[in-house]
Amino acid sequence: MTALDRLIKHFERFPGIGSRQAKRFAFHLLTLPHEEVAEISELIRVIRASVTLCPSCQRFFSKEGTMEVCGICANTNRDNTKLVVVERDSDIDAIERSGIYDGFYFVLGGTVPLLDTQDTKKLRGGALKQLVEMRGPLGLREVILGFSINPDGENTSRYIEILLKEAIEKYTLKVSHLGRGLSTGSELEYADPETIKNALKNRS
DSSP, rough: OHHHHHHHHHHHHSOOOHHHHHHHHHHHHHHHHHHOOOOOHHHHHHHHHHHHTTTTTTOOEEETTTTOOOOOHTTTSSSEEEEESSSSHHHHHHHHHHHHSSEEEEEEEEEOOOTTOOGGGGHHHHHHHHHHHHHHTTTEEEEEEESSSHHHHHHHHHHHHHHHHHHHHHTTEEEEEOOOOOOOTOOOGGHHHHHHHHEEEEEE
């Protein structure tokens, strides 16, 4: 297998990228000036050293200075009564763009497929339980399940409700779901700010 073939195979492993797009990426790199290719290579090389996982919300962030948690988790002006649980980092960006939510987040790291026996140990369920147990006595009142409106998202919501059952009862937490501002089958990551705003306003 040639270097080009191996590169295409790597691109095919990216989320949502098929073989045709992977080939376009690889051939596009071949058209770039040497300096740009070198810069991309260097960015890939150093990204693991400059980006880290927030121990609180479990999202990736660029670490600066002595920062131990991301900017959102470090912001004392945010509403500590609310916690949105999402599938991936990009969902946080989508919700932030709506400008309506001012609480905290947790990135589960995936979903629980309805027709699959995926090992839920790959998800961050244990870390979510710990976070809720920590924030419960500190004023947490609502856990918002911010998953895409599709079968896998709904199945993941049920998984979270079972996972947090004891904490929900212990701290009298409200569990809410995004409202139907999001159409069935839509991905949260790609929803426009107005749609997400309506989904948060109409959560139930």
